[in-house]
Amino acid sequence: MAELPLKDPATADADAADTEPRPGRIRKPIGWSMIVIAVLVAVSVVLVWRRDGVDGVTEILTTDLELFGGILPRVLAGCLLGAFIAEILPHEKVSRALGPSSGLKGLLIGTAFGAILPGGPFTVYPVAAALLTVGADFGAIIAMVVSWTLIGYGRAIVWELPIMGTDFTLWRIVISLPLPVLAGALGRFVYVRIYRHGAPP
Amino acid sequence: MSALIVDIILWGSVAVLGFIAWQRGRTVLVTSVREGTMDFINIVPRIALGVIGAGYIAAVIPSEVITGWLGPDSGWLGVLMAAIAGAATPGGPVIGFSLGAVAMKAGAGPPQVVAYVVAWALFAFQRLILWEIPFMPARFVWFRAAVSLPFPFVAAAIAMAIGRP
Numbered sequence: 001m002a003e004l005p006l007k008d009p010a011t012a013d014a015d016a017a018d019t020e021p022r023p024g025r026i027r028k029p030i031g032w033s034m035i036v037i038a039v040l041v042a043v044s045v046v047l048v049w050r051r052d053g054v055d056g057v058t059e060i061l062t063t064d065l066e067l068f069g070g071i072l073p074r075v076l077a078g079c080l081l082g083a084f085i086a087e088i089l090p091h092e093k094v095s096r097a098l099g100p101s102s103g104l105k106g107l108l109i110g111t112a113f114g115a116i117l118p119g120g121p122f123t124v125y126p127v128a129a130a131l132l133t134v135g136a137d138f139g140a141i142i143a144m145v146v147s148w149t150l151i152g153y154g155r156a157i158v159w160e161l162p163i164m165g166t167d168f169t170l171w172r173i174v175i176s177l178p179l180p181v182l183a184g185a186l187g188r189f190v191y192v193r194i195y196r197h198g199a200p201p
Numbered sequence: 202m203s204a205l206i207v208d209i210i211l212w213g214s215v216a217v218l219g220f221i222a223w224q225r226g227r228t229v230l231v232t233s234v235r236e237g238t239m240d241f242i243n244i245v246p247r248i249a250l251g252v253i254g255a256g257y258i259a260a261v262i263p264s265e266v267i268t269g270w271l272g273p274d275s276g277w278l279g280v281l282m283a284a285i286a287g288a289a290t291p292g293g294p295v296i297g298f299s300l301g302a303v304a305m306k307a308g309a310g311p312p313q314v315v316a317y318v319v320a321w322a323l324f325a326f327q328r329l330i331l332w333e334i335p336f337m338p339a340r341f342v343w344f345r346a347a348v349s350l351p352f353p354f355v356a357a358a359i360a361m362a363i364g365r366p
Contacts, residue, residue: 031339032339033334033339033342033343034247034250034334034335037250037251037254037330037334038250038254040254040258041250041253041254041257041258044254044257044258044260044261045257047261048257048260048261051261056260057257060253060256060257060260061253061256063256064252064253064255064256065253067252067256068248068249068252068253071248071252072245072248073208074207074208074211075241075244075245075248076237076238076241077211077212077215078211078336079237079238079240079241079244080215080218080219080233080234080237080238080241081211081214081215081218081237082237082240083233083234083236083237083240084215084218084219084221084222084233084237085218086233086236087222087229087232087233087236088218088221088222088225088229088233118207118210118211118214119207119210119211119214120207121328121331121332121333122211122332123211123214125332125333125335125336125337126240126336128336128337129336129337129338132337132338132341138341138344138345141341141345142344142345142348142349145333145345146323146345146349146352149322149323149328150319150322150323154207155294158294159294159295159298160294160298160318163295163298163299163301163302164298164301164302164305164318165302167366168305168311168314168366170366171315171360171365171366172315172318172319172356172366174365175315175356175359175360175363175365176319176356179319179352179355179356182352182355183345183348183349183352186348186351187344187345187348190344190347190348191344
């Protein structure tokens with residue numbers, strides 16, 4: 001299973017994750033989630049247009065396009081990071097450390113990884129997706145993503161501390177400490193019960 | 202300034218991992234760069250929809266509605282409203298935390314504000330639309346969100362139990 005340079009040209013879909021040696025990344029054309037979002041956006045654009053006219057619509061468009069341009073290089077960096085991790089990390093080690101049978105230790109590793117991961121959403125999600133494709137299970141990755149959002153230091157230092165104050169921030173983080181492991185454990189608990197019969201559809 | 206530091210750390214990590222890949226052999230480096238670039242190309246349209254779309258969705262949700270939900274009522278109904286408000290809060294961390302601070306000044310109880318901040322961290326729709334759904338398998342995102350549902354309440358319960366913050 002370790003010989004991965006075999007490139008599957010037909011980008012296997014993400015659902016084959018359990019059987020493919022080099023499971024497909026998320027390269028699917030637009031899925032249902034994106035369609036729902038597109039509809040929501042269309043409705044919102046109409047609402048903004050009715051409220052603020054064409055000027056309101058173009059104003060938001062300009063701001064968002066600027067934001068989009070600013071984000072793009074970081075997204076590229078995040079994608080490269082994810083690809084390097086998927087390529088470099090030995091898959092057997094990842095499945096042992098973060099796989100379905102990694103137990104509490106796997107959840108703790110996921111939590112620690114999410115808490116120390118530098119950068120922003122543009123690093124966490126590509127890296128999380130990469131780990132999923134090389135053998136980590138939903139539980140460990142849930143712990144990682146939840147840990148990043150709740151106890152990751154980046155946002156806490158830059159935003160929460162100055163706005164909410166030290167006392168609130170520290171206690172909020174202390175309260176949040178057990179949550180990533182609990183979320184990951186709950187994830188595993190539910191996962192084996194929903195997908196009892198092997199690979200999910 | 203902090204943006205610069207983020208970029209340095211980010212591209213520094215890319216460089217370090219790229220170097221490790223290169224040491225494993227040229228093919229490893231070329232393969233991963235190609236994979237990463239393909240991922241990037243595939244994700245750009247989704248991010249575009251997310252960024253531009255989230256701006257419009259945020260524009261139709263007025264902040265006053267959110268603070269209204271976070272009002273000085275307390276108890277578990279307050280926690281529930283705070284959790285819904287956290288998920289519905291438009292905008293990035295500045296808006297999320299500022300609304301939390303406003304609610305606190307307006308007299309909302311600390312457990313409710315904790316529930317609000319935790320719910321915002323777990324479910325803020327803008328982050329889901331803009332980042333999580335484009336990058337992660339959709340099945341993972343919905344599963345993750347569903348499994349996270351109890352945790353704003355767990356956080357509020359802990360805050361009530363320890364009497365902090």
